Amino acid sequence: xxxxxxxxxxxxLLVLWGVVTVVFFLFNLSPADPxxxxxxxxxxxxxxxxxxxxxxxxLPLLQRYVLYLNDLSPLSIHNPTNAESRIYFDPALQxxxxxxxxxxxxxxxxxxxLKRSFISxxxxxxxxxxxxxxxxxxxxxxxxxxxALGLWLGIVAAQNKxxxxxxFILIVSALGMSGPSFFVAILVAYLGAILxxxxxxxPYASAVLVLMALVVYFLPKWKFIQPAWLLIAALALWALxxxxxxxxxxxxxxxxxxxxxxxxxxxxxxxxFDPVNMILPIVTLMIRPLAVIVQLTRSSMLEVMSQDYIRxxxxxxxxxxxxxxxxxxxxxxxxxxxxxxxxxSSLLAGAVFVEFVFGWKGLGQEMFTAIEKQDxxxxxGGVIIIAAAFVVINLLVDLIYxxxxxxxxx
Numbered sequence: 001x002x003x004x005x006x007x008x009x010x011x012x013l014l015v016l017w018g019v020v021t022v023v024f025f026l027f028n029l030s031p032a033d034p035x036x037x038x039x040x041x042x043x044x045x046x047x048x049x050x051x052x053x054x055x056x057x058x059l060p061l062l063q064r065y066v067l068y069l070n071d072l073s074p075l076s077i078h079n080p081t082n083a084e085s086r087i088y089f090d091p092a093l094q095x096x097x098x099x100x101x102x103x104x105x106x107x108x109x110x111x112x113x114l115k116r117s118f119i120s121x122x123x124x125x126x127x128x129x130x131x132x133x134x135x136x137x138x139x140x141x142x143x144x145x146x147x148a149l150g151l152w153l154g155i156v157a158a159q160n161k162x163x164x165x166x167x168f169i170l171i172v173s174a175l176g177m178s179g180p181s182f183f184v185a186i187l188v189a190y191l192g193a194i195l196x197x198x199x200x201x202x203p204y205a206s207a208v209l210v211l212m213a214l215v216v217y218f219l220p221k222w223k224f225i226q227p228a229w230l231l232i233a234a235l236a237l238w239a240l241x242x243x244x245x246x247x248x249x250x251x252x253x254x255x256x257x258x259x260x261x262x263x264x265x266x267x268x269x270x271x272x273f274d275p276v277n278m279i280l281p282i283v284t285l286m287i288r289p290l291a292v293i294v295q296l297t298r299s300s301m302l303e304v305m306s307q308d309y310i311r312x313x314x315x316x317x318x319x320x321x322x323x324x325x326x327x328x329x330x331x332x333x334x335x336x337x338x339x340x341x342x343x344x345s346s347l348l349a350g351a352v353f354v355e356f357v358f359g360w361k362g363l364g365q366e367m368f369t370a371i372e373k374q375d376x377x378x379x380x381g382g383v384i385i386i387a388a389a390f391v392v393i394n395l396l397v398d399l400i401y402x403x404x405x406x407x408x409x410x
Contacts, residue, residue, distance in 0.1 A: 072114070079104050133262065135347075136348065138281050141278065142281075142347055143344045146286040200253065285351055293336055348386065370382070
């Protein structure tokens with residue numbers, strides 16, 4: 001197992017180094033001049049050169065690349081005394097410990113230094129560190145809810161193959177996978193924060209038809225009635241309710257705002273934690289991974305439950321619950337784990353459209369703003385953080401594979 005972990009760590013570090021190299025040259029070979037964008041076309045040449053010197057843009061490209069790697073590396077070489085040196089260790093910006101080799105050189109053990117913003121001159125780590133928690137909270141809660149609900153729905157659909165519930169789940173999950181993020185975000189924002197913000201009227205007859213559909217589904221002796229037709233009739237009555245005089249049921253509104261972040265600001269209370277703002281972004285972000293998890297769980301469970309060892313477990317008299325959750329589910333989890341890791345990494349990358357629609361202060365929105373302003377250190381730092389998240393999550397997934405299936409370690 002130790003050799004397995006060392007190999008994965010080595011591969012992860014090589015991938016991260018490759019990403020850092022591509023990102024550096026991609027942004028630094030751009031024909032745009034960030035200094036001119038910063039100070040304007042009419043700025044004096046002396047001012048331009050001073051800023052270039054401050055941002056290390058006056059150096060050859062390869063030398064800047066080596067300095068950038070030195071800043072990112074947790075083990076780096078610095079000059080602890082000369083503030084004019086290109087490798088000066090600034091305690092105000094770089095956090096770590098120095099091992100002095102001589103008067104003008106030292107080895108630093110530190111956290112990666114992502115430079116400073118071109119626009120605000122603040123540390124990139126400080127800027128990104130203030131928005132990453134918002135994205136992480138959305139990503140973790142969204143994928144956790146999608147995983148829990150998706151596994152349960154997938155298992156139930158597999159146990160009730162070719163029934164109305166199974167077909168309904170497949171149709172809904174197909175719709176969930178086909179919806180683009182920006183469209184789903186706008187739709188959820190409109191429904192949750194505009195259409196249903198206040199109380200909404202629902203026809204009494206539609207509610208009765210929905211209840212009848214549920215009763216018909218769970219009572220086998222009434223299977224001659226198709227629940228789907230009852231649900232279609234309920235939707236039709238709801239759509240025609242403004243034009244038909246009929247008794248109405250008034251459902252309470254959501255009271256949710258269309259925009260908001262993890263923390264809100266009040267004139268009297270100041271800054272305070274506001275978890276209600278998470279509801280609509282989480283619902284939006286979990287729709288597509290939920291649909292994927294449901295379909296993968298269903299197909300994997302159907303394949304696994306047809307195996308000989310499942311029939312043997314049932315023949316030995318094990319309960320259906322133990323057969324499903326103790327034997328079948330564990331062997332059906334590999335494709336689900338792969339899908340969850342990919343979606344979780346994507347969510348950590350910052351769902352730009354979702355954060356933009358809901359005005360959520362997160363990594364995606366910060367990087368979008370930095371791209372508009374051509375603030376390259378923030379964009380580069382954000383991409384490196386996203387790449388590191390992918391590497392770490394893939395490493396964890398490989399370890400989970402090794403725990404689920406010991407053959408993966410060999």
